[in-house]
Amino acid sequence: MSIHISAKKGEIAKVVLQPGDPLRAQYIAENYLENAKLVSKTRGIFYYTGLYKGKEITVGASGMGFPSIGIYSFELFTEYEVDTIIRIGTCGAYTTDLKLFDILNIEKAASESTYAKYAWEIEDEILSHQGNIFGTINETAKELSLAAKAINVHSSDIFYRKDQNIPAIATKYNCPAVEMEAFGLFANAQHLGKNAATILTVTDIIPTHEKISADEREKALKPMMELALESALKSL
Numbered sequence: 001m002s003i004h005i006s007a008k009k010g011e012i013a014k015v016v017l018q019p020g021d022p023l024r025a026q027y028i029a030e031n032y033l034e035n036a037k038l039v040s041k042t043r044g045i046f047y048y049t050g051l052y053k054g055k056e057i058t059v060g061a062s063g064m065g066f067p068s069i070g071i072y073s074f075e076l077f078t079e080y081e082v083d084t085i086i087r088i089g090t091c092g093a094y095t096t097d098l099k100l101f102d103i104l105n106i107e108k109a110a111s112e113s114t115y116a117k118y119a120w121e122i123e124d125e126i127l128s129h130q131g132n133i134f135g136t137i138n139e140t141a142k143e144l145s146l147a148a149k150a151i152n153v154h155s156s157d158i159f160y161r162k163d164q165n166i167p168a169i170a171t172k173y174n175c176p177a178v179e180m181e182a183f184g185l186f187a188n189a190q191h192l193g194k195n196a197a198t199i200l201t202v203t204d205i206i207p208t209h210e211k212i213s214a215d216e217r218e219k220a221l222k223p224m225m226e227l228a229l230e231s232a233l234k235s236l
Helices: 021-034 066-079 115-120 133-143 168-173 182-192 214-234
Strands: 015-019 036-040 047-052 055-060 084-093 103-110 125-127 148-155 177-179 195-205
Touching: 015 021, 015 214, 021 036, 021 047, 021 055, 021 066, 021 214, 036 066, 036 125, 047 066, 047 195, 047 214, 055 103, 055 214, 066 115, 066 182, 084 133, 084 182, 084 214, 103 168, 103 182, 115 182, 125 195, 133 195, 148 182, 148 195, 177 195, 182 195, 195 214
Parallel strands: 015 055, 015 084, 084 195, 103 148, 148 177
Antiparallel strands: 036 047, 047 055, 084 177, 103 125, 103 195
16 A cells, blocks of 8 residues: 555556546446445545446546645556556636536646646646547547547646736646646656546636536536546556
């Protein structure tokens, strides 16, 4: 077991789906995996391993922000020899060109964060998805008749901010949406030579204050979950 994940060696699959919320990990395990086993619950961060269409997959939470996903993804990649992590999360749109319920397959993540610089001496402020899982997600989306948009995203350390204007880095790199984890995941995967992707569902339109209601969220996130599961299946 690692410092923050109490699963034993061999209890984590080679492919991990990583939502931010532990309860979303639990939902996926209970509704999509057969023979799902809770293999870690340290700090209330749940990890389950089970079978999806006969193939072993793990689903577990990342928490919020680069420090949290940085820890969990690093330990998964190194201590448990995970090959591929697919982050599945939500995001806010900076523009009305995106709509509620849109599914995004993240091509690159731009950030003002110093995470990559001080963790791995990666100086770039925009990082790409890693490995071939991004292409697999695009192909799978077409097969499922899902309109997954390949875009850049702004990965931010900040959820609440004084200045409500679109941050300069998002404009610089044409990032129509914002979230808080992809850049950290991509940095770890780049440093370690692993595969990493991020799939997001738009739940907020920032300029118009539109939001998916709490009742709509479960239904809204199902297509993203199923896309991630089907893509994971192909990478095994």
